[in-house]
Amino acid sequence: MATHMPLRLSIRTQDHEDPVTSVPPSTVMHGLTPPVTPTMGDISPSCGSETSISSRSSSFVSEDGSKPRDLYQKDLHPLRPLQYSDDLEYLYDPKGRPIEYGRGVWSVVHKASSRPSSKTPLMTPPSSPAAGGKLVAVKSPARRDAHAVLDAEALALTRLNKIRGADHHIVPFHGYIPGSHSIVMSAIPLSLSTYIEEKADIAQKHKTTRTMFDPVGGMAQWHGLAKKLITGLNWLHTEAQIIHGDIKPHNILLKSRPSNTDLECDGFPYEPIFADFSSAHNITGSSMSAEKATGTSLTALTPPFAAPELLSISSLTSPDSRPTTATEVFSLAVTLLAAATGDLLLYPGASNMQRLAMAREGHRVIEFARSGPNGSRVPRNGAVEQVVKPAILKDPSQRIRPDEWVELVNSLA
Ligand SMILES: Nc1ncnc2c1ncn2[C@@H]1O[C@H](COP(=O)(O)OP(=O)(O)OP(=O)(O)O)[C@@H](O)[C@H]1O
Ligand SMILES: [Mg+2]
Numbered sequence: 001m002a003t004h005m006p007l008r009l010s011i012r013t014q015d016h017e018d019p020v021t022s023v024p025p026s027t028v029m030h031g032l033t034p035p036v037t038p039t040m041g042d043i044s045p046s047c048g049s050e051t052s053i054s055s056r057s058s059s060f061v062s063e064d065g066s067k068p069r070d071l072y073q074k075d076l077h078p079l080r081p082l083q084y085s086d087d088l089e090y091l092y093d094p095k096g097r098p099i100e101y102g103r104g105v106w107s108v109v110h111k112a113s114s115r116p117s118s119k120t121p122l123m124t125p126p127s128s129p130a131a132g133g134k135l136v137a138v139k140s141p142a143r144r145d146a147h148a149v150l151d152a153e154a155l156a157l158t159r160l161n162k163i164r165g166a167d168h169h170i171v172p173f174h175g176y177i178p179g180s181h182s183i184v185m186s187a188i189p190l191s192l193s194t195y196i197e198e199k200a201d202i203a204q205k206h207k208t209t210r211t212m213f214d215p216v217g218g219m220a221q222w223h224g225l226a227k228k229l230i231t232g233l234n235w236l237h238t239e240a241q242i243i244h245g246d247i248k249p250h251n252i253l254l255k256s257r258p259s260n261t262d263l264e265c266d267g268f269p270y271e272p273i274f275a276d277f278s279s280a281h282n283i284t285g286s287s288m289s290a291e292k293a294t295g296t297s298l299t300a301l302t303p304p305f306a307a308p309e310l311l312s313i314s315s316l317t318s319p320d321s322r323p324t325t326a327t328e329v330f331s332l333a334v335t336l337l338a339a340a341t342g343d344l345l346l347y348p349g350a351s352n353m354q355r356l357a358m359a360r361e362g363h364r365v366i367e368f369a370r371s372g373p374n375g376s377r378v379p380r381n382g383a384v385e386q387v388v389k390p391a392i393l394k395d396p397s398q399r400i401r402p403d404e405w406v407e408l409v410n411s412l413a
Contacts, residue, residue, distance in 0.1 A: 087117045112135075151176075171185050171186065191251075222268075223267055223409075229332055242281070243324065244274055247305065311360045333391035
Protein backbone atom coordinates (compact mmCIF):
# COMPACT_ATOMS: atom_id res chain seq x y z
CA MET A 1 0.00 0.00 0.00
CA ALA A 2 1.42 3.35 -1.00
CA THR A 3 0.90 4.89 2.41
CA HIS A 4 3.10 2.24 3.95
CA MET A 5 5.97 2.67 1.57
CA PRO A 6 8.98 4.10 3.29
CA LEU A 7 10.24 7.44 2.09
CA ARG A 8 13.91 7.79 1.50
CA LEU A 9 15.01 10.57 3.77
CA SER A 10 18.37 11.36 2.37
CA ILE A 11 21.00 9.86 0.18
CA ARG A 12 24.41 11.28 -0.33
CA THR A 13 26.84 10.27 -2.92
CA GLN A 14 30.46 9.87 -2.07
CA ASP A 15 33.52 9.05 -4.01
CA HIS A 16 35.52 7.24 -1.41
CA GLU A 17 35.10 3.62 -0.63
CA ASP A 18 32.19 2.74 1.58
CA PRO A 19 33.41 0.52 4.40
CA VAL A 20 30.14 -1.32 4.55
CA THR A 21 29.82 -2.14 0.91
CA SER A 22 33.32 -3.26 0.14
CA VAL A 23 32.58 -6.91 0.64
CA PRO A 24 35.02 -9.13 -1.19
CA PRO A 25 33.32 -11.63 -3.43
CA SER A 26 33.08 -15.11 -2.07
CA THR A 27 35.50 -17.57 -3.62
CA VAL A 28 33.01 -20.40 -3.47
CA MET A 29 29.61 -19.23 -4.61
CA HIS A 30 26.75 -21.21 -3.31
CA GLY A 31 23.15 -20.34 -3.74
CA LEU A 32 21.62 -19.38 -7.04
CA THR A 33 20.98 -16.13 -8.75
CA PRO A 34 17.59 -14.86 -7.59
CA PRO A 35 14.83 -15.88 -9.95
CA VAL A 36 14.16 -12.31 -11.01
CA THR A 37 16.90 -10.10 -12.34
CA PRO A 38 16.95 -7.10 -10.02
CA THR A 39 17.51 -4.28 -12.50
CA MET A 40 14.58 -1.94 -11.86
CA GLY A 41 16.70 1.00 -10.88
CA ASP A 42 19.62 0.15 -13.06
CA ILE A 43 19.20 2.78 -15.72
CA SER A 44 22.35 4.80 -15.52
CA PRO A 45 25.48 2.82 -16.28
CA SER A 46 27.46 4.92 -13.83
CA CYS A 47 25.11 4.78 -10.87
CA GLY A 48 26.45 1.56 -9.47
CA SER A 49 30.03 2.67 -9.19
CA GLU A 50 29.63 6.32 -8.33
CA THR A 51 26.77 6.27 -5.90
CA SER A 52 27.45 4.64 -2.63
CA ILE A 53 24.48 4.29 -0.41
CA SER A 54 24.47 2.69 2.93
CA SER A 55 22.12 2.40 5.77
CA ARG A 56 23.82 3.55 8.90
CA SER A 57 26.17 1.09 10.34
CA SER A 58 25.89 -0.42 13.72
CA SER A 59 27.90 -1.26 16.75
CA PHE A 60 27.60 -4.83 17.93
CA VAL A 61 29.58 -7.45 19.77
CA SER A 62 32.94 -8.35 18.39
CA GLU A 63 33.74 -11.58 16.58
CA ASP A 64 34.52 -13.30 19.86
CA GLY A 65 31.18 -12.21 21.29
CA SER A 66 32.70 -9.73 23.75
CA LYS A 67 32.30 -5.97 23.82
CA PRO A 68 30.43 -3.75 21.42
CA ARG A 69 32.76 -2.44 18.79
CA ASP A 70 32.62 0.30 16.27
CA LEU A 71 32.22 -0.86 12.70
CA TYR A 72 34.52 1.87 11.54
CA GLN A 73 37.44 0.24 13.26
CA LYS A 74 37.41 -2.04 10.25
CA ASP A 75 41.08 -1.48 9.59
CA LEU A 76 41.88 -3.01 12.97
CA HIS A 77 39.19 -5.62 12.81
CA PRO A 78 38.11 -6.40 9.28
CA LEU A 79 34.52 -7.44 9.25
CA ARG A 80 32.53 -9.29 6.67
CA PRO A 81 29.03 -10.58 6.78
CA LEU A 82 28.60 -14.25 7.52
CA GLN A 83 28.80 -16.07 4.19
CA TYR A 84 26.00 -18.39 3.21
CA SER A 85 27.54 -21.72 2.38
CA ASP A 86 24.65 -24.12 1.88
CA ASP A 87 22.85 -24.80 -1.38
CA LEU A 88 19.68 -22.97 -2.25
CA GLU A 89 16.86 -23.91 -4.51
CA TYR A 90 14.18 -21.33 -5.26
CA LEU A 91 10.63 -22.63 -5.12
CA TYR A 92 8.06 -22.02 -7.85
CA ASP A 93 4.29 -22.07 -7.97
CA PRO A 94 2.42 -24.40 -10.36
CA LYS A 95 2.53 -21.67 -13.04
CA GLY A 96 6.32 -21.61 -12.86
CA ARG A 97 6.56 -18.29 -11.03
CA PRO A 98 8.99 -17.91 -8.14
CA ILE A 99 7.11 -17.83 -4.85
CA GLU A 100 7.38 -14.50 -3.07
CA TYR A 101 6.98 -14.01 0.66
CA GLY A 102 6.80 -10.29 0.22
CA ARG A 103 8.53 -7.26 -1.16
CA GLY A 104 9.41 -3.79 -0.05
CA VAL A 105 10.99 -0.68 -1.42
CA TRP A 106 14.42 -2.27 -1.63
CA SER A 107 13.92 -5.91 -2.02
CA VAL A 108 11.95 -8.96 -2.91
CA VAL A 109 11.82 -11.92 -0.54
CA HIS A 110 11.53 -15.38 -2.11
CA LYS A 111 10.76 -18.78 -0.75
CA ALA A 112 13.58 -21.27 -1.16
CA SER A 113 14.77 -24.59 0.10
CA SER A 114 18.18 -24.87 1.69
CA ARG A 115 20.35 -27.98 1.79
CA PRO A 116 23.81 -28.53 3.19
CA SER A 117 26.29 -28.02 0.42
CA SER A 118 28.10 -31.04 -0.84
CA LYS A 119 31.08 -28.82 -1.70
CA THR A 120 31.92 -27.38 1.68
CA PRO A 121 32.87 -29.90 4.35
CA LEU A 122 33.55 -27.04 6.81
CA MET A 123 30.09 -25.55 6.75
CA THR A 124 28.03 -25.15 9.87
CA PRO A 125 25.86 -28.15 10.66
CA PRO A 126 22.34 -27.95 9.27
CA SER A 127 19.60 -27.40 11.80
CA SER A 128 17.21 -29.72 10.00
CA PRO A 129 17.47 -33.32 8.92
CA ALA A 130 19.95 -33.57 6.09
CA ALA A 131 17.53 -35.41 3.87
CA GLY A 132 14.82 -32.75 3.54
CA GLY A 133 15.54 -29.15 2.61
CA LYS A 134 14.88 -26.45 5.17
CA LEU A 135 12.55 -23.63 4.13
CA VAL A 136 14.25 -20.27 4.01
CA ALA A 137 13.43 -16.73 2.93
CA VAL A 138 15.91 -15.11 0.55
CA LYS A 139 15.89 -11.31 0.42
CA SER A 140 17.43 -9.95 -2.80
CA PRO A 141 17.73 -6.43 -4.13
CA ALA A 142 14.83 -5.23 -6.26
CA ARG A 143 16.93 -2.41 -7.70
CA ARG A 144 20.53 -1.63 -8.27
CA ASP A 145 20.78 1.04 -5.61
CA ALA A 146 19.65 -1.52 -3.03
CA HIS A 147 22.88 -3.50 -3.25
CA ALA A 148 24.63 -1.40 -0.66
CA VAL A 149 21.57 -1.41 1.54
CA LEU A 150 21.49 -5.20 1.61
CA ASP A 151 25.26 -5.40 2.12
CA ALA A 152 24.90 -3.23 5.21
CA GLU A 153 21.86 -5.15 6.41
CA ALA A 154 23.78 -8.43 6.11
CA LEU A 155 26.58 -7.01 8.21
CA ALA A 156 24.10 -5.76 10.79
CA LEU A 157 22.41 -9.16 10.95
CA THR A 158 25.77 -10.93 11.24
CA ARG A 159 26.61 -8.94 14.35
CA LEU A 160 23.13 -8.86 15.81
CA ASN A 161 22.70 -12.61 15.61
CA LYS A 162 25.70 -13.10 17.88
CA ILE A 163 24.24 -11.11 20.75
CA ARG A 164 22.65 -13.10 23.52
CA GLY A 165 18.88 -13.08 23.19
CA ALA A 166 18.92 -12.51 19.43
CA ASP A 167 16.90 -15.64 18.75
CA HIS A 168 14.02 -14.21 20.80
CA HIS A 169 13.97 -10.78 19.27
CA ILE A 170 15.19 -10.71 15.68
CA VAL A 171 14.83 -12.73 12.52
CA PRO A 172 17.26 -15.70 12.38
CA PHE A 173 19.95 -14.98 9.81
CA HIS A 174 21.74 -17.80 7.99
CA GLY A 175 24.18 -15.92 5.83
CA TYR A 176 24.84 -13.66 2.91
CA ILE A 177 25.52 -14.34 -0.76
CA PRO A 178 27.73 -11.48 -1.96
CA GLY A 179 27.39 -12.28 -5.67
CA SER A 180 23.66 -11.59 -5.68
CA HIS A 181 23.58 -9.37 -2.55
CA SER A 182 21.10 -11.80 -1.02
CA ILE A 183 20.29 -12.35 2.63
CA VAL A 184 19.19 -15.83 3.71
CA MET A 185 16.89 -16.01 6.75
CA SER A 186 14.57 -18.49 8.37
CA ALA A 187 11.21 -18.39 6.64
CA ILE A 188 8.63 -16.73 8.85
CA PRO A 189 5.64 -16.30 6.60
CA LEU A 190 3.33 -14.31 8.90
CA SER A 191 3.81 -10.59 9.50
CA LEU A 192 2.17 -8.59 12.27
CA SER A 193 0.43 -6.49 9.62
CA THR A 194 -1.30 -9.57 8.19
CA TYR A 195 -2.22 -10.75 11.68
CA ILE A 196 -3.78 -7.36 12.48
CA GLU A 197 -5.74 -7.34 9.23
CA GLU A 198 -7.03 -10.85 9.84
CA LYS A 199 -8.09 -10.04 13.40
CA ALA A 200 -9.75 -6.81 12.24
CA ASP A 201 -11.65 -8.74 9.62
CA ILE A 202 -12.90 -11.32 12.12
CA ALA A 203 -13.81 -8.59 14.63
CA GLN A 204 -15.75 -6.75 11.93
CA LYS A 205 -17.75 -9.88 11.09
CA HIS A 206 -18.49 -10.82 14.69
CA LYS A 207 -19.12 -7.48 16.34
CA THR A 208 -20.44 -7.87 19.88
CA THR A 209 -20.89 -5.37 22.67
CA ARG A 210 -18.95 -7.75 24.91
CA THR A 211 -15.71 -7.36 22.96
CA MET A 212 -16.03 -3.88 21.47
CA PHE A 213 -13.87 -2.32 24.19
CA ASP A 214 -11.04 -4.81 23.67
CA PRO A 215 -8.28 -4.87 21.06
CA VAL A 216 -9.34 -6.66 17.86
CA GLY A 217 -7.34 -9.80 18.72
CA GLY A 218 -8.40 -9.84 22.40
CA MET A 219 -6.96 -8.09 25.45
CA ALA A 220 -4.77 -10.94 26.74
CA GLN A 221 -3.27 -11.37 23.27
CA TRP A 222 -2.66 -7.65 22.87
CA HIS A 223 -1.05 -7.41 26.27
CA GLY A 224 1.17 -10.42 25.53
CA LEU A 225 2.17 -8.87 22.20
CA ALA A 226 2.92 -5.52 23.86
CA LYS A 227 5.09 -7.14 26.53
CA LYS A 228 7.12 -9.05 24.00
CA LEU A 229 7.61 -6.19 21.57
CA ILE A 230 8.50 -3.65 24.24
CA THR A 231 10.97 -6.13 25.76
CA GLY A 232 12.36 -6.67 22.25
CA LEU A 233 12.77 -2.93 21.69
CA ASN A 234 14.57 -2.59 25.00
CA TRP A 235 16.89 -5.43 23.93
CA LEU A 236 17.59 -3.73 20.60
CA HIS A 237 18.45 -0.44 22.26
CA THR A 238 20.34 -1.65 25.32
CA GLU A 239 21.89 -5.02 24.50
CA ALA A 240 22.29 -4.71 20.76
CA GLN A 241 22.75 -0.92 20.80
CA ILE A 242 20.93 -0.54 17.54
CA ILE A 243 18.20 1.68 16.18
CA HIS A 244 16.00 -0.35 13.88
CA GLY A 245 14.93 2.69 11.90
CA ASP A 246 11.63 1.50 10.43
CA ILE A 247 9.46 -0.11 13.09
CA LYS A 248 5.97 -0.88 11.79
CA PRO A 249 3.66 -3.93 11.67
CA HIS A 250 5.03 -4.96 8.23
CA ASN A 251 8.55 -5.27 9.61
CA ILE A 252 7.57 -7.45 12.55
CA LEU A 253 7.28 -11.17 11.85
CA LEU A 254 5.39 -13.69 13.96
CA LYS A 255 7.24 -16.89 14.64
CA SER A 256 5.20 -19.94 15.52
CA ARG A 257 5.90 -21.49 18.87
CA PRO A 258 6.49 -25.16 19.34
CA SER A 259 3.15 -26.53 20.53
CA ASN A 260 4.60 -27.80 23.82
CA THR A 261 5.31 -24.24 25.00
CA ASP A 262 1.66 -23.25 24.97
CA LEU A 263 1.66 -22.82 28.72
CA GLU A 264 4.27 -20.09 28.44
CA CYS A 265 2.52 -18.33 25.64
CA ASP A 266 1.54 -15.44 27.85
CA GLY A 267 -1.56 -14.50 25.93
CA PHE A 268 -0.02 -14.07 22.50
CA PRO A 269 0.37 -17.27 20.53
CA TYR A 270 3.45 -16.19 18.52
CA GLU A 271 6.92 -14.92 19.14
CA PRO A 272 7.01 -11.44 17.52
CA ILE A 273 10.45 -10.66 16.12
CA PHE A 274 11.95 -7.64 14.41
CA ALA A 275 12.90 -7.99 10.75
CA ASP A 276 14.10 -5.65 8.00
CA PHE A 277 17.22 -3.96 9.31
CA SER A 278 17.69 -2.04 6.07
CA SER A 279 17.40 1.30 7.90
CA ALA A 280 19.29 0.32 11.03
CA HIS A 281 22.04 2.38 12.61
CA ASN A 282 24.05 2.23 15.78
CA ILE A 283 23.44 4.10 18.95
CA THR A 284 26.92 4.59 20.35
CA GLY A 285 28.44 8.04 20.13
CA SER A 286 31.72 7.01 18.58
CA SER A 287 30.11 5.61 15.48
CA MET A 288 27.88 8.57 15.06
CA SER A 289 30.84 10.81 14.48
CA ALA A 290 32.40 8.23 12.19
CA GLU A 291 29.20 8.14 10.21
CA LYS A 292 29.30 11.87 9.87
CA ALA A 293 32.85 11.60 8.62
CA THR A 294 31.93 9.03 6.01
CA GLY A 295 29.02 11.11 4.83
CA THR A 296 26.78 8.12 4.41
CA SER A 297 23.23 8.74 5.32
CA LEU A 298 20.21 6.81 4.43
CA THR A 299 17.08 5.91 6.16
CA ALA A 300 13.55 4.98 5.32
CA LEU A 301 10.46 5.92 7.21
CA THR A 302 6.83 5.15 6.83
CA PRO A 303 4.62 8.14 7.55
CA PRO A 304 1.87 6.79 9.79
CA PHE A 305 4.41 4.97 11.96
CA ALA A 306 7.19 7.54 11.94
CA ALA A 307 7.44 9.97 14.84
CA PRO A 308 6.13 13.47 14.03
CA GLU A 309 9.52 15.11 14.53
CA LEU A 310 10.84 13.08 11.58
CA LEU A 311 8.02 14.22 9.32
CA SER A 312 8.47 17.97 9.46
CA ILE A 313 9.64 19.58 6.25
CA SER A 314 12.93 20.51 7.85
CA SER A 315 13.50 16.93 9.01
CA LEU A 316 12.59 15.43 5.68
CA THR A 317 15.10 17.61 3.91
CA SER A 318 17.89 17.38 6.47
CA PRO A 319 20.55 14.73 6.08
CA ASP A 320 21.09 14.85 9.85
CA SER A 321 17.56 13.86 10.71
CA ARG A 322 17.30 10.26 11.72
CA PRO A 323 15.44 7.87 13.96
CA THR A 324 16.42 7.82 17.62
CA THR A 325 15.45 5.67 20.60
CA ALA A 326 12.60 8.10 21.22
CA THR A 327 11.29 7.93 17.64
CA GLU A 328 11.40 4.13 17.87
CA VAL A 329 9.37 4.23 21.07
CA PHE A 330 6.81 6.31 19.19
CA SER A 331 6.76 3.91 16.21
CA LEU A 332 6.27 0.86 18.41
CA ALA A 333 3.53 2.63 20.37
CA VAL A 334 1.52 3.39 17.24
CA THR A 335 2.19 -0.15 16.00
CA LEU A 336 0.56 -1.36 19.23
CA LEU A 337 -2.28 1.10 18.77
CA ALA A 338 -2.90 -0.30 15.27
CA ALA A 339 -2.88 -3.80 16.77
CA ALA A 340 -5.62 -2.67 19.17
CA THR A 341 -7.88 -0.84 16.71
CA GLY A 342 -7.20 -3.15 13.77
CA ASP A 343 -6.65 -0.12 11.58
CA LEU A 344 -3.26 -0.34 9.89
CA LEU A 345 -3.69 3.12 8.43
CA LEU A 346 -4.05 4.59 11.93
CA TYR A 347 -6.06 7.51 10.64
CA PRO A 348 -9.20 5.96 9.20
CA GLY A 349 -11.05 7.67 6.41
CA ALA A 350 -8.32 10.20 5.71
CA SER A 351 -6.75 10.82 2.32
CA ASN A 352 -3.02 10.35 1.94
CA MET A 353 -2.40 14.08 2.33
CA GLN A 354 -4.67 14.31 5.37
CA ARG A 355 -2.95 11.26 6.80
CA LEU A 356 0.46 12.84 6.47
CA ALA A 357 -0.85 16.00 8.11
CA MET A 358 -2.29 13.91 10.95
CA ALA A 359 0.92 11.90 11.26
CA ARG A 360 2.72 15.22 11.75
CA GLU A 361 0.40 15.68 14.72
CA GLY A 362 1.19 12.14 15.84
CA HIS A 363 1.10 12.96 19.55
CA ARG A 364 -2.68 13.21 19.09
CA VAL A 365 -2.96 9.73 17.54
CA ILE A 366 -5.10 8.32 20.38
CA GLU A 367 -7.57 11.17 19.96
CA PHE A 368 -7.70 10.52 16.20
CA ALA A 369 -8.15 6.77 16.71
CA ARG A 370 -11.00 7.44 19.15
CA SER A 371 -12.88 9.43 16.56
CA GLY A 372 -12.61 6.51 14.12
CA PRO A 373 -14.86 3.46 13.82
CA ASN A 374 -12.77 1.42 16.29
CA GLY A 375 -12.34 4.16 18.88
CA SER A 376 -14.20 2.06 21.47
CA ARG A 377 -11.20 -0.29 21.52
CA VAL A 378 -9.09 2.39 23.20
CA PRO A 379 -11.12 3.16 26.31
CA ARG A 380 -10.00 5.97 28.58
CA ASN A 381 -7.47 4.79 31.15
CA GLY A 382 -7.63 1.28 29.73
CA ALA A 383 -4.51 -0.81 29.20
CA VAL A 384 -4.02 0.33 25.61
CA GLU A 385 -4.07 3.99 26.56
CA GLN A 386 -1.83 3.39 29.56
CA VAL A 387 0.79 1.71 27.41
CA VAL A 388 0.57 3.94 24.34
CA LYS A 389 0.14 7.40 25.86
CA PRO A 390 3.52 7.91 27.57
CA ALA A 391 5.25 6.71 24.42
CA ILE A 392 3.75 9.23 21.97
CA LEU A 393 4.36 12.51 23.78
CA LYS A 394 5.16 15.39 21.48
CA ASP A 395 8.51 16.16 23.08
CA PRO A 396 10.74 13.17 22.31
CA SER A 397 12.77 13.72 25.48
CA GLN A 398 9.63 13.34 27.57
CA ARG A 399 8.67 9.98 26.08
CA ILE A 400 8.98 6.91 28.25
CA ARG A 401 12.31 5.09 27.98
CA PRO A 402 12.23 1.46 26.79
CA ASP A 403 13.40 0.11 30.19
CA GLU A 404 10.67 2.08 32.00
CA TRP A 405 8.23 0.96 29.36
CA VAL A 406 9.02 -2.70 30.04
CA GLU A 407 8.23 -2.11 33.71
CA LEU A 408 5.01 -0.32 32.87
CA VAL A 409 3.70 -2.99 30.51
CA ASN A 410 4.63 -5.78 32.94
CA SER A 411 2.89 -3.99 35.79
CA LEU A 412 -0.49 -4.05 34.07
CA ALA A 413 -2.68 -6.95 35.06
N1 LIG B 1 12.24 -14.10 6.96
C1 LIG B 1 11.12 -13.87 6.27
N2 LIG B 1 10.22 -14.86 6.07
C2 LIG B 1 9.09 -14.62 5.36
N3 LIG B 1 8.76 -13.43 4.83
C3 LIG B 1 9.61 -12.40 5.00
C4 LIG B 1 10.83 -12.57 5.71
N4 LIG B 1 11.48 -11.37 5.71
C5 LIG B 1 10.69 -10.52 5.03
N5 LIG B 1 9.56 -11.12 4.59
C6 LIG B 1 8.47 -10.49 3.83
O1 LIG B 1 9.00 -9.66 2.81
C7 LIG B 1 8.59 -8.30 3.00
C8 LIG B 1 9.73 -7.38 2.58
O2 LIG B 1 10.86 -7.65 3.41
P1 LIG B 1 11.65 -6.45 4.10
O3 LIG B 1 10.70 -5.65 4.93
O4 LIG B 1 12.82 -7.01 4.82
O5 LIG B 1 12.10 -5.66 2.80
P2 LIG B 1 12.35 -4.14 2.47
O6 LIG B 1 12.51 -4.02 1.02
O7 LIG B 1 13.52 -3.69 3.28
O8 LIG B 1 11.07 -3.46 2.98
P3 LIG B 1 10.73 -1.92 3.28
O9 LIG B 1 9.90 -1.49 2.13
O10 LIG B 1 9.95 -2.02 4.56
O11 LIG B 1 12.02 -1.19 3.45
C9 LIG B 1 8.20 -8.21 4.48
O12 LIG B 1 7.28 -7.20 4.73
C10 LIG B 1 7.66 -9.60 4.75
O13 LIG B 1 6.30 -9.67 4.33
MG1 LIG C 1 10.07 -3.91 5.25
